[in-house]
Amino acid sequence: MIHALRQIVANWSPLFLWYFGILNLFYGILFALSVLECVKHWTLVHQLRFTDRLPDAAFPPISIVVAAYDEEAVIADSVSALLRLDYPAFEVIVVNDGSSDDTMGELDRAFDLHPVPPAFQQSLDAGPVRGFYRSGRHPALLVVDKGRGRIPGRAAPLNVGLNAARYPYFMTVDADTVVNRGALRQLARSFFVTTKRVVGSGGTIRVANGVRFRDGEAIDPRVSDRWVVGMQVPEYFRGFLFGRLAWNRLGGNLLISGAFSMYDKRLAIEVGGFRETSITEDLDLTVRMHRRMRERGVPYAISFVPDPVAWTEVPRTVGILGNQRERWHRGLMDTIFRNLRMFLNWRYGPVGLLGFPYYVVGEMLEPVAEAAGYVVIVAGLLLGVIDVDYMLLFAALAFGYQILLSVSGVILELLTFRVYPRTSDYLKLIGFALVEPFGFRQLTVWWRLKGIGRFLLDLGGWNVQERYGFEEESASAGES
């Protein structure tokens, strides 16, 4: 029995070594490509100050769609911040998704709403709408009041907003997200970096916890001292700054965050809009857009722009964070299984041959491989197949590499866009990056494994995140 176990461990451990080696080599390539992309955008922003000098006519008009469910604590601030955006032509469409709190009342008090007729065609079947309201104070604000649908989630209200949108591009923003004033102009830079048809474009999401806001504008951004929050900051850096930037050069991003991203309205409607049964509707829509454009054979781009920033509240307790990660993983699996025909399919070009397989092998199966790796190493140590020196070296390599990538992400941000003005915040982030592999990473593996289990057992459900509202200028920046 022991002999058989030893044999199994001895046979399987090289497999994990190969998986780990190839995946991390690919991460290294992603990092190198993201540096090139970062330099390109940085040149346009800092060296050439490009978009600052273009006239208003050069920017396509954009409809901003906000889906709001029980957001009375933040909705007025969020919408006010959106209405103050520095962009030549835009409208804001807030869709109240049958909130059980006073979200509609808050909107009415803050923006003086008047009923108006629906002056558009319904392109997507998104369920009944109770009323349309135009703001007496801001003509660019339209509020749509719809009843809560059978399936909870953002997809249905976003589709309602998509029906009401009158401009060729629409942007989805979460109600708990504050978009930097100049972010829309920066996001529109995606139109000036490629000759292909831009069908989607995403900006960076930053952690709002610990940041003070005045009139909806982030002032004096700081990194939260709370460890659950702090740990997520280098994760976001890694995920956005080089996880997504590099994909601009590898056939386009499979995911642009629905909390702050822009899509081609015509194409979004053509592929049926947001799918109501999806729990990660942004990923699902982006993948379907890729599919449609690849099937049509039209050159297109779904790109990520690093400097436009939107701030969002992230979970501040381990429990809520776990629920969020578990849900994200279920959504990832759902989208992957619905589009499995793209996997290693040459018809879908680099997306089918590289992007999609990466999401399957490097994202979906990664927690399984990592957990199995831990089991094999522990079993190997107990059975004497793996010696302690080897294990320590391997751990140093694995954790060291993860730290290297996280620190590189932090430094890349510091050298280019530098959102946090204090160097001490970057040192704090490096501190978080140094301890992240020891405990926090294993927790994320566990949450994602739970996500896999729930997906396979078909246990759905949304885990609603509690909103605390944004910190006012007078509030303390620290949260500890």
Added chain:
Amino acid sequence: MALPWLGLVVRVESGLLALLLLGLLTWPFLRGLARRWRLRQERRLVAALREVGARPAEAARAARRAGVRTLARVLDDLAPGWEGDEARALRAEGGLDAAVGAGRSLMWWRRLSAARVLSWTAGPEQVPALARLLADRHPAVAGAALLAARRVRLPGLLDPLLDELRSPRSDRPGRLSFLLEVVAGYGEEVVDPVRRELAGRAEEAVTVRLLRLAGRLGDPRLAPGIGSILREGGLEERINAARALSGIPDAANVPEATAALRGALQDPAWQVRAQATTALGKLGAGQAAGDLRRALSDPAWWVRLRAALALRALGPRGADILGSVTREEDRYAHDMAEYVLGLGEGALAEYAT
């Protein structure tokens, strides 16, 4: 089980990490050093360019010697205060040679800087260079060249700009409206070429772009040509022709235009009929009131709505027609007339957008 290379990999990894941390610690110093060097270079160039009137040869030499990016940066700050003589002096002494050369560079950021330099300084001799940059494959360079064309507005650039309008490149988001703005800025000069182009009937996508330009120009001399496209063009052409006519304030006084719009109310495509009713309302074409009344019985809801809104836009006469329809038996026309007569100013504004 032990792998000898593992130790080496870990050492390399630790070295990289140490290098990164070292870079982080020395970064403020290195950044300060680079900034000081750049400022010194810029100060020298600014001093030379300030004296361009008195010592043009020296200024031109400094402009040639400075990198095109530095020159672009300095001109962005300095040139808005220039009155024309300075740029002329710089051109005469060959101060733009390096920038024109950079316009042919393989590196897009050098071509972009060249376009920025030319946007402040180009004269008729630089038209070929700007025309090449207008057609650049990199959208940022082409955008900067368009900005340059708007700023210098040289007559020789009109043809390359119209070439751009004919090119599918101009369909990039933002590019077309920017291009239309720049071309429309040429005013009278562009009316005749556009009239000829509309009469010549290019492919559909080009005609649609020309129609959008015609709508912006708002010149009644273009109305007959647009009217003929409204009668004979493809679907997109007819929709855009009706929209273009609504942008020409005097089109109501051009018989061919109103006749074409009234004829378009019988178009087989509801989108064209809806657009034609909107145009007739916008133009206040009172002579079309009877046609708009008939459009209230159109099978398409949007056409009926637009016809009722157009009648309301005609003032008391249109309101009287709508009132009379509410007493008629045609259920569709009756319901729509009642709905539109009941709309407040806010709701009308909602439909007008």
